[in-house]
Amino acid sequence: MTKFSLLAVAAALGFAASAHAESATYAIDPSHTFATFEIGHFGTSTNRGRFNKTSGTVTLDKAAKTGALDVTVDTTSLDTGTAAFTKHISSDEILNVAANPTAKLVANKFVFNGDKVAEIDGNLTLNGKTNPVVLKAQNFNCYMNPMVKREVCGGDFDATIVRSQYGVSYGLNYGFPDNVHLVIQVEAVKQ
């Protein structure tokens, strides 16, 4: 086969691939999906807390460069490493997880950079209040996972939210910051 015909075949395959591209659904892998918050502690160090349980689905159309997601975080799964800190943040003074046992991220705008997701624009519901949020990708990749023998897509995303916009104002007047940095690891398995 000549170089030309190889190119023609490749182009035809490429065309066929994109012509048949459809949006695929991916299920959140809870063992590789964690949201961590970071908040400054009296200007000295950074306190962190991780939510251990997250579920949901992502749809991705790599050819059309579109996507959507609907993810639920179990706020009762908060884990800071210190029982007292976890208990206090979970209490009705802060996240009130008894009244609001889930946080939700719903997004239908994915911004691509080449073939990678670079940004996700959506709405975050936390403490019963919803605000727009922009998650920026620090890493994004898809790979064939040898254990589950399926494609897995995921990455690292982060965002800074203003907690008072979610009605979480505890300690603002004592010097605890209003800005909270969210650090999110996510992987999702093609269905």
Next chain:
Amino acid sequence: MKRSSSNLLKTSRAALAALCAGAGAGLVPALAQSVAGPVTYRLDPNHTFVTFEVMHFGTSTLRGRIGPVNGEVTVDRAARTGDLRLRIPVATLSTGSRALDARLREPDLLATAEYPEAYFVATTFRFDAAGGVKEVRGEFTLRGVGEPLSLVARSFACRQDAMLERQVCGGDFEGALKRSRFGATMGLPFVGDDVHLVVQVEAIAP
């Protein structure tokens, strides 16, 4: 833990009330507390944790938290020297996934049955002009293997803590190591060799 938990909650509320009353949470310049000779600070286990980060299939960052970490650090600001000896309870590692925690504890990874603790002994301290700690260098021992390690401050500050009525110094430090150097090789290269350490530390003056 339960007893100290409720105490912590009470004392932190008291501290907040004190701060609210204007006791002042302002940062004090590190040198303001400068005293002649070495001062030994006790690590605050509620605010001292090591988080490790490693790349999973070139896709996302797998994290695990180790701690709380107890220990002491001695700093002589005038002489610009310091001494840090940490016992890091590796067996406390927590990723958020019990299955992953169990896997990480196995002999081909962190081998926590044989080596429940890691050690960091640092006797080389670098300070900034204001007397804040910029870097601590020493030997990190994991799975019984010692390697040089440098932890660099991303932030460092001291404050007069209204609750403790003591100076508290601390910050966020970062370091990097290759896990294969310590014999923790399972999963290479799909799970990265480069491990990024993120350390929160606060230490209380006597």
